[in-house]
Amino acid sequence: MVWKLFQKTFGRSGKNIETRLEQAKAQLKEQPADAFSKLAVLARDGSAEAQFLVGQCYLTAQGAPPDLVEGARWVRRAGQNGWAEASFVLATLYLHGLPQEVDANTPKSIFDDPTEQRKREPDFVKAAEWARRAAEAGYADGQALYGYVLTAGPESIRNPEQALEWYQAAASQGCVQGHLGLGLAALAKAKTQEDYTAAAVELKKAADGGMGTGLYLMGVMTERGIGVPQNIPESTSYFAKAAEKKVRGAQAKYGLALLAGKGVARDVVRGETWLRRAALAGDAEAAAILGDMHGRGGELPPNYAEAISWYRFASDQGHAASSRTLGNIYLSGVGVPKDPQAAAQWFKVAAEQGDKEATAELGNLALAGIVPTVEAAEVLECYRNAAAQNDFLAAFNVGVALAQGIGAQKDEEAALKWIRKAADKVVNAQYWYGRMLLEGRGAERNPQEGREWVAKAAESGMTEAQLAYGHLLITGTGGAKDHPQALQWYKKAAESGNIDAMFSMGAMYGGGHDVPADLVLARSWFQQAAEGGHGLAQLMMGRYLANGIGGDKDIEGARSWYRKAEKQNVLQASIELSKIGNQEVTQASS
Numbered sequence: 001m002v003w004k005l006f007q008k009t010f011g012r013s014g015k016n017i018e019t020r021l022e023q024a025k026a027q028l029k030e031q032p033a034d035a036f037s038k039l040a041v042l043a044r045d046g047s048a049e050a051q052f053l054v055g056q057c058y059l060t061a062q063g064a065p066p067d068l069v070e071g072a073r074w075v076r077r078a079g080q081n082g083w084a085e086a087s088f089v090l091a092t093l094y095l096h097g098l099p100q101e102v103d104a105n106t107p108k109s110i111f112d113d114p115t116e117q118r119k120r121e122p123d124f125v126k127a128a129e130w131a132r133r134a135a136e137a138g139y140a141d142g143q144a145l146y147g148y149v150l151t152a153g154p155e156s157i158r159n160p161e162q163a164l165e166w167y168q169a170a171a172s173q174g175c176v177q178g179h180l181g182l183g184l185a186a187l188a189k190a191k192t193q194e195d196y197t198a199a200a201v202e203l204k205k206a207a208d209g210g211m212g213t214g215l216y217l218m219g220v221m222t223e224r225g226i227g228v229p230q231n232i233p234e235s236t237s238y239f240a241k242a243a244e245k246k247v248r249g250a251q252a253k254y255g256l257a258l259l260a261g262k263g264v265a266r267d268v269v270r271g272e273t274w275l276r277r278a279a280l281a282g283d284a285e286a287a288a289i290l291g292d293m294h295g296r297g298g299e300l301p302p303n304y305a306e307a308i309s310w311y312r313f314a315s316d317q318g319h320a321a322s323s324r325t326l327g328n329i330y331l332s333g334v335g336v337p338k339d340p341q342a343a344a345q346w347f348k349v350a351a352e353q354g355d356k357e358a359t360a361e362l363g364n365l366a367l368a369g370i371v372p373t374v375e376a377a378e379v380l381e382c383y384r385n386a387a388a389q390n391d392f393l394a395a396f397n398v399g400v401a402l403a404q405g406i407g408a409q410k411d412e413e414a415a416l417k418w419i420r421k422a423a424d425k426v427v428n429a430q431y432w433y434g435r436m437l438l439e440g441r442g443a444e445r446n447p448q449e450g451r452e453w454v455a456k457a458a459e460s461g462m463t464e465a466q467l468a469y470g471h472l473l474i475t476g477t478g479g480a481k482d483h484p485q486a487l488q489w490y491k492k493a494a495e496s497g498n499i500d501a502m503f504s505m506g507a508m509y510g511g512g513h514d515v516p517a518d519l520v521l522a523r524s525w526f527q528q529a530a531e532g533g534h535g536l537a538q539l540m541m542g543r544y545l546a547n548g549i550g551g552d553k554d555i556e557g558a559r560s561w562y563r564k565a566e567k568q569n570v571l572q573a574s575i576e577l578s579k580i581g582n583q584e585v586t587q588a589s590s
Contacts, residue, residue, distance in 0.1 A: 021050055032063030052078035052086040072102045079130060084137035091131035091145055094123045124153035135166055143170035144177035176209030196227030212245030219250060236263030243274060251278035252286040284317035291322060304335020315349060323350035324358040340370045351382060363397045366406050380408055396422035396429040416442030431457035431465040451478030458489060466493040467501045483514035499532035506540060523550030530561060535568035542576055555580060
């Protein structure tokens with residue numbers, strides 16, 4: 001009934017089809033509903049252009065309710081009837097993904113699962129079929145699109161040589177997408193400056209035509225001086241234009257340029273705004289930069305809550321460094337309560353994302369007993385896998401874990417083998433290997449070889465090894481005694497801030513060793529170690545001040561140091577305090 005009414009009103013009134021089509025098209029903007037009704041009649045009468053326009057009305061909700069399925073079906077009819085633009089649009093729709101019912105012969109049922117209807121996966125094969133139709137019909141945009149499908153599609157349809165021909169055909173008609181395709185193809189093969197220059201020629205045409213990708217790539221090339229002269233203001237201008245086209249990489253670049261005043265007037269507020277846009281569009285690096293900005297502060301005080309929020313966002317996008325940063329934040333308690341367990345979880349995420357530093361941090365927490373046993377076993381397995389790929393640091397960590405029974409049963413013999421494997425490259429492994437040989441752990445005790453390995457680590461600059469080697473030279477373990485040389489090693493360690501080495505320096509200058517005594521120097525070194533919290537050094541400072549050794553006598557100062565040493569459970573400090581008290585009582589009574 002309705003169809004008969006359409007026919008009576010619009011269908012075969014004698015008017016020329018072309019005239020009626022032009023009238024309907026003229027009405028689309030001002031009277032879309034009336035125009036759609038007329039186009040529907042013409043479409044059913046077989047007009048390919050009308051079929052295409054009916055499909056567009058459904059797709060754009062112009063004069064008809066939005067309906068992707070119905071719109072795609074009408075566009076397909078137009079394509080089947082030879083309308084080139086319809087074939088191009090349909091190919092584009094297939095690349096974005098169309099519901100299965102578009103290709104079904106049966107209409108949608110109210111009993112269909114709506115979840116299934118919403119599934120939209122790109123279909124490169126069907127996109128290629130329809131893009132080819134548009135290309136062979138001479139439609140420039142279709143030629144460029146077909147070139148893209150042949151370049152980016154699955155292996156079964158990929159044909160770079162043929163794609164290049166279609167890009168050239170499109171470009172010859174002035175199609176900017178064609179120039180972009182040629183530029184990208186040239187860029188992928190470029191090796192010399194001349195190659196990059198040729199790519200830049202095509203990309204500039206795409207950029208001049210307003211193509212976002214072309215603008216962004218020209219920005220990168222002018223920024224680095226690749227294929228074109230380096231020009232920072234020009235590159236920033238390209239990034240600004242591409243950012244407006246919603247190219248997220250350009251948004252991040254433009255944001256950074258504004259923050260640094262690079263090729264543009266510095267504007268922190270606008271810079272942060274563009275970085276936010278890039279981050280919210282999925283740019284993990286931009287989110288990480290925002291985290292750094294708010295974490296460090298600068299012109300404004302740090303905002304740790306905001307920083308953590310951006311680091312989390314970046315982590316969700318797979319940014320391993322942000323995940324590791326979150327681990328360090330919770331480990332040190334910056335802006336949040338200290339939480340080693342939370343730190344371990346973030347280090348684990350970063351390690352799974354491929355961050356080796358996070359794997360090492362996670363290993364340290366496992367060795368400290370912070371990571372649960374089950375997860376410690378996973379960490380150990382991760383180290384084993386990395387060690388098998390000649391990661392020497394991982395081999396060292398496997399050895400330490402086995403030596404301490406972390407994540408696996410304690411096995412010092414196996415630990416020694418792993419640590420030896422790492423010792424050729426890792427300084428810490430040299431020290432550990434030397435200590436284990438000195439102590440006879442995992443193998444028969446070997447003081448000579450153990451001392452050699454500790455010396456090697458000391459010579460590599462490891463402070464703990466320098467201190468240990470000094471002790472070996474004092475005692476003559478594994479070789480000859482050499483107190484003057486021991487003093488030099490203690491000094492190196494002390495100058496690196498090691499308070500045990502500072503105490504040893506004080507002890508050696510205090511006398512009883514094969515170096516000239518110097519009580520002033522001894523007192524100075526004891527004071528440095530005492531101020532660093534060394535309990536025995538605090539005891540020695542009490543004695544030196546109480547007896548005026550190496551400087552003025554100071555009973556109150558001595559008492560203060562004795563009390564500090566007493567708090568560190570240095571028993572002799574309580575005795576020395578009592579002596580001072582007894583002396584004061586004796587002096588008062590005499």
